[in-house]
Amino acid sequence: MPIAVAVIGGGVIGEAVARNLISSGYDVIVSEKRVERVKDLEKTGLNVTTDNVAAASRAEIVILCVKPKDVEGVLKEVREEIKNKVVISLAAAITLDFLRRIAPEARFIRAMPNLAIIVRESFIAYCLSSDLSSEDLKKAIGVLSALGSANEVDESHMDAITALSGCAPAYLSLIAEAMMYAGLEVGLERNLALTLAAQAMVGTGKLILKGRRAPSEIRDMVTTPGGVTIEGLFELEKFPIRHAFMSAVKAAAEKSRRITLALTKG
Numbered sequence: 501m502p503i504a505v506a507v508i509g510g511g512v513i514g515e516a517v518a519r520n521l522i523s524s525g526y527d528v529i530v531s532e533k534r535v536e537r538v539k540d541l542e543k544t545g546l547n548v549t550t551d552n553v554a555a556a557s558r559a560e561i562v563i564l565c566v567k568p569k570d571v572e573g574v575l576k577e578v579r580e581e582i583k584n585k586v587v588i589s590l591a592a593a594i595t596l597d598f599l600r601r602i603a604p605e606a607r608f609i610r611a612m613p614n615l616a617i618i619v620r621e622s623f624i625a626y627c628l629s630s631d632l633s634s635e636d637l638k639k640a641i642g643v644l645s646a647l648g649s650a651n652e653v654d655e656s657h658m659d660a661i662t663a664l665s666g667c668a669p670a671y672l673s674l675i676a677e678a679m680m681y682a683g684l685e686v687g688l689e690r691n692l693a694l695t696l697a698a699q700a701m702v703g704t705g706k707l708i709l710k711g712r713r714a715p716s717e718i719r720d721m722v723t724t725p726g727g728v729t730i731e732g733l734f735e736l737e738k739f740p741i742r743h744a745f746m747s748a749v750k751a752a753a754e755k756s757r758r759i760t761l762a763l764t765k766g
């Protein structure tokens with residue numbers, strides 16, 4: 501029998517979660533409150549309801565994919581149905597402690613994906629509540645691994661991971677777009693320029709992850725004396741690019757900490 505999973509919140513992340521789980525053989529129901537969205541999801545063949553309680557009651561594992569501000573309301577609504585069940589929260593800034601306070605009889609996992617979950621290329625950072633059994637853990641890791649590259653982390657790192665990995669598709673899209681415009685500037689057709697930029701990002705990521713090359717090593721391997729790349733790098737070095745990224749991630753991590761405090765105090 502396939503494991504029954506309820507995905508609560510059928511937005512961008514909820515839809516991606518549902519699709520990944522279905523393609524890995526899970527029995528998935530999506531619960532979404534917005535009627536137009538329900539219709540859209542149904543049109544694509546997903547099993548959808550507007551009833552969070554019914555969805556949670558038929559599921560073995562519940563995945564929360566609503567915005568952080570909506571987590572408390574949803575948990576209160578399904579508190580009875582999630583007793584003794586594994587609940588995975590993908591909400592940014594919502595701590596395990598907060599989740600347990602609202603629904604003490606559920607067993608929680610907090611996870612942070614990024615938008616690349618749509619193409620199953622997301623790092624899925626997760627942390628575990630101490631009351632999970634080994635059976636719970638096995639099931640949960642199965643689910644998380646169906647979503648992307650699942651890795652356990654210490655919860656104290658979640659704000660930093662949100663700022664770096666959760667936000668990364670936005671930061672890197674900025675670079676992809678800039679590279680596309682750069683391509684236009686040197687006479688390339690728009691789609692070709694964007695594809696070249698995106699493929700270069702994928703390839704460089706794989707060189708780091710699969711090829712085990714350090715970024716500095718990759719740079720040295722591309723840069724020949726008096727060549728084309730050093731000409732480009734010489735221009736880039738006029739701008740504080742590294743500083744810009746370090747500042748962005750630092751500011752985003754601080755913002756995540758502030759949101760955590762605001763949403764989970766009490």
Ligand SMILES: NC(=O)c1ccc[n+]([C@@H]2O[C@H](COP(=O)([O-])OP(=O)(O)OC[C@H]3O[C@@H](n4cnc5c(N)ncnc54)[C@H](OP(=O)(O)O)[C@@H]3O)[C@@H](O)[C@H]2O)c1
Binds near residue numbers: 531552573591
């Ligand atoms: N997007 C990302 O890149 C990303 C990355 C990492 C983690 N996350 C986390 O993933 C979660 C979902 O993000 P998202 O981008 O998918 O948000 P989203 O597109 O806004 O999806 C959330 C969906 O849940 C619905 N909803 C709200 N309250 C509900 C309720 N009580 N019962 C059922 N459905 C309800 C929303 O409807 P309404 O629009 O009508 O409220 C919306 O359709 C968030 O907690 C976020 O922190 C997102």
